[in-house]
Amino acid sequence: MVRLNPYLSFQGKAREALEFYRSxxxxxxxxxxxxxxxxxxxxxxxxDLVMHGQLETDHGLTLMAADNPSSMPYVAPSSGVTVALTGGPDDLEYVQAAVTALSDGATDVMPFEKAPWGDHYGQLTDRYGVSWMFDVGPA
Structure with missing residues (x-):
């Protein structure tokens, strides 16, 4: 099975970020x-920098990350690339918990709430500069 997974770049914070996301x-x-x-x-x-780190969740999510060593150019997260956490009505509590945790230290926060089209929707940039979007659709 082919999978498409976010792969995040950090400068010495990959381990910390992966543990935060795991929390x-x-x-x-x-x-x-x-x-x-x-x-x-x-x-x-x-x-001790992370060459490759991977978070595998019980919900089937995979998030990968690495630290850039000095021999490689660092490309900071950009607002043009967003990690999307989406689901259906049974996932609302799980996604809300993620939004709450990611909101600590976040910027550019659009509250996660009922949108005009019927989904719960929100977005933010987390404490590591990673852009996130959240969408939970109705049944």
Whole structure:
């Protein structure tokens, strides 16, 4: 089965971000560091940075992330790319919990509430600069 998954870039915050996302999305985080892969970086200060991290949730969500070492250009999250967390009426409580957690330290917040078209909708930019959109449709 082919899957399309968000892959987020960080500068030294990938582990922290994945653990934060796990705190409300649930699931397990797996992390490989640059130090665990010989030849990935020669800088001793970068050995513990996340080369690849992955959060797999019980809801079937996958969120991946990595830290950029100094040898690679860093591309900050942009408002042109948004992580969308969507679902149906049975997912309303789960999505609301995610919105509540992500709102701590967030900017550009559009409240998650009933929209004119009938869905619950909202958006924000989280404390790490990642844009999120939320939509829960009716039955």
């Amino acid at each position: 409300f999305l649930g699931g397990e985080v797996e992390i490989s560091t640059y130090g665990s892969m010989p030849g990935m970086t020669d800088d001793p200060a970068e050995q």
